[in-house]
Every structure is written in structure tokens, then in C-alpha cells.
Amino acid sequence: MPQPLIAIDGPAGAGKSSTARQVAWRLGLPYLDTGALYRAAAYAALKQRVDLKDSAAIAKVVDKAVITFAQAERGVKVWVDGIDVTSDIRQPDVNLAVSPVCEVSEVRRKMVAMQRNWAARGFGVIEGRDIGTTVCPNAGLKVFMTARPEIRALRRGKELGIDQSPESLAKLTAEIAERDRRDTERDDSPLKPAAEAIILDTSDMLFADQVNNIVRVASERFGTRLYSGSTRP
Numbered sequence: 001m002p003q004p005l006i007a008i009d010g011p012a013g014a015g016k017s018s019t020a021r022q023v024a025w026r027l028g029l030p031y032l033d034t035g036a037l038y039r040a041a042a043y044a045a046l047k048q049r050v051d052l053k054d055s056a057a058i059a060k061v062v063d064k065a066v067i068t069f070a071q072a073e074r075g076v077k078v079w080v081d082g083i084d085v086t087s088d089i090r091q092p093d094v095n096l097a098v099s100p101v102c103e104v105s106e107v108r109r110k111m112v113a114m115q116r117n118w119a120a121r122g123f124g125v126i127e128g129r130d131i132g133t134t135v136c137p138n139a140g141l142k143v144f145m146t147a148r149p150e151i152r153a154l155r156r157g158k159e160l161g162i163d164q165s166p167e168s169l170a171k172l173t174a175e176i177a178e179r180d181r182r183d184t185e186r187d188d189s190p191l192k193p194a195a196e197a198i199i200l201d202t203s204d205m206l207f208a209d210q211v212n213n214i215v216r217v218a219s220e221r222f223g224t225r226l227y228s229g230s231t232r233p
């Protein structure tokens, strides 16, 4: 029986984090949101006022930054140089800085090493963009979650607590489309489904069905005994 290491990839706003967290909880597995680590790297670059067009300067600052993380009740907690940046990394300035920072190969090398280290125990739910293809090519289950851009914008808007006006949603949709473009077009480990990934288009799916779908496949594949409780954030 393969080890229960589950890789969940997909574009921004596909519902990966909330789904992965719930799947992990249902299966009694640890969970890692790798986007939080790239966000921490972007935070470190912003803090040092690095020119975001200067890849060498970004690489240098991120190399020096001590990025640590731990699983918390509602996701991952992250520290940069000993300072808790868990909420800072969700702010708009980090949303904008994270794309140029995560494209720098030295940054990716450091992040991938941290993630592989975490995954080395052989079990867990790990979520990102390049997990099935690069970080954990041996994961026993790979899922690629996606959804139409306007649906993803709506979900992101709710998550960020911003108003649902057509203008705000149009802005978010454009931001998401730009991030998709950068994620899929970058040279170093671009966003794409692993060959053996299960593709889950969640545009018209209920959250519970998304979760149940993955949990069912995982329990068949890994012979995992399930917790009977159904919902928990």
C-alpha cells in the first residue's frame, strides 16, 4: 500500500487550501500550505525594500531569511526571522510581491528543500502549484484542482472579505488571470497537472463534495480509516 502523501495543486482560488485542510483533518494527516512559505519569502523581500525586478537581490535576502512554520488550527503559522508574519503574508502588498519572488530559482530551491524535508516522513497533505510535478513526484495521490476564473475571483473575494461589487470582482478576476499567467509561464517548475493527477474542476461543486471526493479516493488508495466527524474549519 502506498504511503498516504497527498499532493494538491492548482491555480489561485481553486479552493485548494480550504479543501486540503479539511481533507487532512478527515484523514488525520498533517497539512502544509506551501503558498504560505512563498508569501513569507515575499514578505522578507518587502521588509528589506528589495527592488522586485532585481532577482539577485531577492535571492540574497531570501537566502538569509530564517523562515519557519508550524501547523496551526486554521492552516499554517509562519515566522520570518523569529517574527510571526501569519497575518502579514495575506496583505495586498504581499499578494503583489509574491509572483516576482516565487519566480526566482534560488528562492524556489530553498522553498522546495523545506517542503521536501517536511514531506520526508512520507505522510501528509501538501498543497501548492508544483507539488505533484516537482516537490513530491512520488506522492501516492495527486490532485489538480481548478475552477473557472470568475468563480475563483468570487471565492477569493469572500475569503479576503472584500465587497462583491462587479468592479471589485472584475479587478480580482484580472489579478487572478495575471497570477495564472505568471504561474503557468514561469521557466522554473510552472503550474501544470502531474501526468497521473486526478483533475477536479470545482466550478460547480459544493465544498463538501470536493472534500468527500478526495477523501474517498484517498481512503481507497491508502486504506485509511476515516474519522467519523464531518465538518470542521
Ligand code: DC
Pocket: 012, 034, 035, 036, 038, 039, 098, 099, 102, 127, 128, 129, 130, 131, 179, 183
Ligand atoms: O496559494 P497562494 O496564493 O497562497 O500562493 C502564493 C504564491 O506562491 C502564488 O503566486 C504562487 C506561488 N506558489 C508557487 O509558486 N509554488 C507553490 N508550491 C505554492 C505557491
